[in-house]
Amino acid sequence: xxxxxxxxxxxxxxxxxxxxxxxxxxxxxxxxxxxxxxxxxxxxxxxxxxxxxxxxxxxxxxxxxxxxxxxxxxxxxxxxxxxxxxxxxxxxxxxxxxxxxxxxxxxxxxxxxxxxxxxxxxxxxxxxxxxxxxxxxxxxxxxxxxxxxxxxxxxxxxxxxxxxxxxxxxxxxxxxxxxxxxxxxxxxxxxxxxxxxxxxxxxxxxxxxxxxxxxxxxxxxxxxxxxxxxxxxxxxxxxxxxxxx
Amino acid sequence: xxxxxxxxxxxxxxxxxxxxxxxxxxxxxxxxxxxxxxxxxxxxxxxxxxxxxxxxxxxxxxxxxxxxxxxxxxxxxxxxxxxxxxxxxxxxxxxxxxxxxxxxx
Numbered sequence: 001x002x003x004x005x006x007x008x009x010x011x012x013x014x015x016x017x018x019x020x021x022x023x024x025x026x027x028x029x030x031x032x033x034x035x036x037x038x039x040x041x042x043x044x045x046x047x048x049x050x051x052x053x054x055x056x057x058x059x060x061x062x063x064x065x066x067x068x069x070x071x072x073x074x075x076x077x078x079x080x081x082x083x084x085x086x087x088x089x090x091x092x093x094x095x096x097x098x099x100x101x102x103x104x105x106x107x108x109x110x111x112x113x114x115x116x117x118x119x120x121x122x123x124x125x126x127x128x129x130x131x132x133x134x135x136x137x138x139x140x141x142x143x144x145x146x147x148x149x150x151x152x153x154x155x156x157x158x159x160x161x162x163x164x165x166x167x168x169x170x171x172x173x174x175x176x177x178x179x180x181x182x183x184x185x186x187x188x189x190x191x192x193x194x195x196x197x198x199x200x201x202x203x204x205x206x207x208x209x210x211x212x213x214x215x216x217x218x219x220x221x222x223x224x225x226x227x228x229x230x231x232x233x234x235x236x237x238x239x240x241x242x243x244x245x
Numbered sequence: 246x247x248x249x250x251x252x253x254x255x256x257x258x259x260x261x262x263x264x265x266x267x268x269x270x271x272x273x274x275x276x277x278x279x280x281x282x283x284x285x286x287x288x289x290x291x292x293x294x295x296x297x298x299x300x301x302x303x304x305x306x307x308x309x310x311x312x313x314x315x316x317x318x319x320x321x322x323x324x325x326x327x328x329x330x331x332x333x334x335x336x337x338x339x340x341x342x343x344x345x346x347x348x349x350x
Contacts, residue, residue, distance in 0.1 A: 030331075030332055030333060033332070033333050033336055034332070037336070046246050047246060047251040047255075048248050048251060051248065051251040051252055051255055052251070052255075054252075054255055055255055055258070055259075058255050058256055058258070058259030059255065059258050059259045059262050060262070061262050063294065064258060064262055067297060068254065068255060068258050070301060071300075072246045072251060072254070073246075074304065077246070077250050077253070077254055080254050080258075081254055081257045081258055081261070083293070083297065084258040084261070084262075085258065085261040085262075085265075086289060086293045087289075087290075087293050087294070087297070088258075088261060088262045088265045088266075089265060089286060089289045089293075090286060090289055090290050091262070091265040091266045092265045092268065092269065092278070092286060093278075093283060093286050093287070094266065095265065095266055095267065095268055095269040095270050096269045096277065096278045096283070098270065099269045099270045102270045110267075110270055110271050111267065111271060113270070114263065114266040114267035114270050114271070115263060115266065115267070117266040169344075170340075170343055170344075170347065171340075173315050173318060173339075173340070173343055174336065174339075174340065175301055176298050176301040176302050176315065176319060177318060177319055177322045177335070177336055177339035177340065178332070178336060179294050179295075179297050179298040179301065180295075180298045180319045180322050180323050180326070180335075180339075181322050181323070181326040181332045181335035181336060181339075182290075182294050182332065183290075183291050183294045183295045183298065183323075184323050184326035184327050184335070185326055185330060185332060186290045186291055186294070187291060191287075191288060192287070192288060192291045193291075195288035195291040195292040195295075196291035196292065196294075196295040197295070198292070199291065199292035199293065199294075199295040199296040200295035200296060200298065200299045202296070203295070203296035203297075203299040203300055204299050204308075207299075207300070207303050207307045207308055208307050208308075212300055214296070214299075214300060215293070215296045215297055215300045216296075217296075218292070218293075218295070218296030218299065218300075219289070219292045219293035219296045219297075220292075221292070222288065222291065222292025222293070222295065222296060223285055223288045223289055223292045223293075225288075225292075226285075226287070226288025226291065226292060227281075227284055227285045227288055230284055230287070230288070231284075
């Protein structure tokens, strides 16, 4: 989607910001129901509402926020923190992929920029490889701030609306549905399916593990299974290619 | 969970989130991750999110906490997500399934 932008180098700072906002908006729309579900989950949370809401400012990562506020009822402190941490491990990949773009940036931006690095911002900025360092920085910060402000707004709307929705609507099930949908949308290859099935299956078998430890047991088993399936698959592909030579 | 425990949990998750986003940018500029690590990281998402889904359905009550209407709703959501590649459609389909089943029974 990047190449359709007007030539950024000739634009005024305000025009670059406008370009960034135009590019950012369509990617935000699918996040709106997620933000609303999170807002409702905050009203349901075993955490005090203000603390659960503060995840917007302190964490700013939808899946980890949803896990944090929904696990507070049943999990121990350590399980909660460890689960949210594991959910966010994927950001390490974003960090690795974008780090070359941060090398020629000022130090303050290298510290501030990563806070905003959500999936949408990564998708927007990682493809814009031709922008100069200052233009890329303005683009990144404009889109990042836009996501930060709109996300917090949508979650707050969900919180306000959610507290008036009767419990018979069973919106408490929405987070689980959301996570299931995220799994499916994130599956790009066969090892990914293996990781998801093993993660869910082992967690099911490990439900009696105290303190919700089954999540981590399932997650670790899933990662190992996905990794092994990936290795096996690339070996097969290599043998297949060799056979054709 | 006490208020203090909740605050410290939120701050810890926040710090870990920031560290995983900033670590390689601030400290390891331009040093690529080992191939094996990126290979394993790719499967963190599906593994932990599916485990979390199962855990949330059980609601901390072990296998007894699993309601079959929830399982049905999630099954429909998974099918819709796989076919439509759309999270909103999956969420709506799942919730409508849940409401229909609860209303019929």
